[in-house]
Amino acid sequence: MTDARVDEIRASDLRGLVADPRALDALVAHGDPVVYRVVTAPGGLADGVGLAVTTIERGSVGDELFMTRGHVHRDASAETYVCTEGVGGLLLSDGARAEWIELRPGDVASIPGGRAHRTVNVGRERFSFLAVFELGAGNDYETVAKRGMGARVLRSGDGYRVVDTGHAGRATG
Secondary structure, eight states, X not given: OTTOEEEEEEGGXXXXXXXXXXXXXXXXXXXXXXXXXXXXXXXOSBTTEEEEEEEEOSOEETTEEOBOOOBEETTOOOEEEEEEESOEEEEEEOSXXXXXXXXXXXXXXXXXXXXXXXXXXXXXXXXXXEEEXXXXXXXXXXXXXXXOOSEEEEEETTEEEEEEXXXXXXXXX
């Protein structure tokens, strides 16, 4: 994909989304690492169908594992993810409750229209997935930033745990 669009999201781009702003400030001060990259195919896969590959690096902000910013589609269209590398998961939110789906290579997850969604790297290596979506769906990041996702994914020993935070704003920790 020589004409592909590549977006790099750095730690500093997660301001207002993580539970530990001091840990984020320290991470930014130590080089502001890339948290994830999105490579989007020019013009999509077919008429009206978009295609992108997202790769989330291994790491955390404090105990909160590296994640995408999360969004909901403005037109309530569905989306499908296919895990291609590593171990991660998909956090879904309908505004009332959160749902967690772990993803390993070959796993496919469907995101219903109208659901906010965020992916998280829970493994020891990069986590990548292929996203197939309707072109023009529009990503609304502001709703997730204001409302939160209802859960956070935290490092726990050698693994991880999903902690319910409710939906009262951007609940912490």
